[in-house]
Amino acid sequence: MSKQPVSRRQFLNYTLMGVGGFMAAGMLMPMVRFAIDPVLAEGAAGEFQTTNQKVDELTSTPVRVDFSYEQQDAWYTSEVTETAWVYKDENGEVVALSPICKHLGCTVNWEGDNHKNQFYCPCHGGLYEKNGNNVPGTPPTAPLDKYPTKVKDGFLQLGKPEPQTIA
Amino acid sequence: MNWNGKDVESYKQQKEYIDTAIMPLAPVSFGAEMKEAASQYEFIQLLTMLLEKQFKGRTLLLPPFSYQSKKREEDKIAALNSWSEELREAEFKHIFYFTSDSGWKLVEDKLDGTLIWVPSVPLEHMEPSYKYSLIEEQAKQFINIIAHKWQQ
Numbered sequence: 001m002s003k004q005p006v007s008r009r010q011f012l013n014y015t016l017m018g019v020g021g022f023m024a025a026g027m028l029m030p031m032v033r034f035a036i037d038p039v040l041a042e043g044a045a046g047e048f049q050t051t052n053q054k055v056d057e058l059t060s061t062p063v064r065v066d067f068s069y070e071q072q073d074a075w076y077t078s079e080v081t082e083t084a085w086v087y088k089d090e091n092g093e094v095v096a097l098s099p100i101c102k103h104l105g106c107t108v109n110w111e112g113d114n115h116k117n118q119f120y121c122p123c124h125g126g127l128y129e130k131n132g133n134n135v136p137g138t139p140p141t142a143p144l145d146k147y148p149t150k151v152k153d154g155f156l157q158l159g160k161p162e163p164q165t166i167a
Numbered sequence: 168m169n170w171n172g173k174d175v176e177s178y179k180q181q182k183e184y185i186d187t188a189i190m191p192l193a194p195v196s197f198g199a200e201m202k203e204a205a206s207q208y209e210f211i212q213l214l215t216m217l218l219e220k221q222f223k224g225r226t227l228l229l230p231p232f233s234y235q236s237k238k239r240e241e242d243k244i245a246a247l248n249s250w251s252e253e254l255r256e257a258e259f260k261h262i263f264y265f266t267s268d269s270g271w272k273l274v275e276d277k278l279d280g281t282l283i284w285v286p287s288v289p290l291e292h293m294e295p296s297y298k299y300s301l302i303e304e305q306a307k308q309f310i311n312i313i314a315h316k317w318q319q
């Protein structure tokens with residue numbers, strides 16, 4: 001047993017390193033591609049998705065707007081659906097809030113469970129004001145994220161949600 | 168939370184908030200029911216994914232409990248009850264099983280957890296957007312069931 005030129009452990013180490021090497025190469029390759037082709041990297045960020053929501057139909061009451069788009073990751077292209085709560089504020093500006101609770105990520109509802117004029121999270125009772133500010137004393141510790149908005153041919157377009165700072 | 172490294176990390180840190188386990192029950196067979204079993208699972212998978220998205224902060228979506236359709240009823244029940252036992256030990260207060268296998272409906276009272284039986288809809292020839300709204304429609308009633316259980 002002791003006379004083996006390559007021990008079991010060594011053999012395993014070598015083979016695993018080999019596999020690891022391939023995997024590292026696989027991970028590096030796309031990174032190199034991004035490094036030499038910044039245009040490619042641009043495309044992913046800062047993109048606006050068009051929704052079915054007509055901007056002139058929005059009122060001061062938040063409505064749910066669902067929108068889908070194709071997302072590509074390393075494995076497959078999939079259709080993702082996102083949701084926003086959208087309304088017009090006192091100045092007629094469009095406000096689009098992410099429904100994802102800042103506590104642990106459940107989906108919040110406008111006036112859920114009879115909470116007048118607030119967003120309600122059914123998971124642990126998180127509450128947010130209409131502008132997205134979290135209500136102190138409930139689990140969330142930050143306001144709801146906000147979507148950048150644009151209008152195209154009368155339809156609402158939404159970008160990537162961004163964190164809000166408490167006003 | 169999903170069954171992946173990142174979500175499980177959050178689970179470990181926030182355990183006291185995540186008290187609900189969702190487990191799909193998926194029969195597998197290669198005979199006449201193969202196609203039906205597969206399309207039922209497709210449906211259950213999409214449905215539970217949607218529920219996870221809705222209730223991410225309080226639920227953990229587990230990998231499916233899969234079993235051979237031909238297995239004896241008692242064995243399936245015993246296997247599933249061994250899961251619920253372990254889940255209770257891990258301090259899950261609420262357990263939901265989602266399945267399209269009507270066999271479970273008959274033995275519901277022998278299980279520790281809430282059985283949600285959903286007649287599945289064949290999805291294979293459906294437009295993606297139609298598929299989504301259909302599953303979402305279905306999901307709504309289960310959202311209510313789960314939220315209701317929490318309030319009890």
Ligand code: FES
Nearest residue numbers: 101104121126224
């Ligand atoms: S996830 Fe919303 S309150 Fe906990």
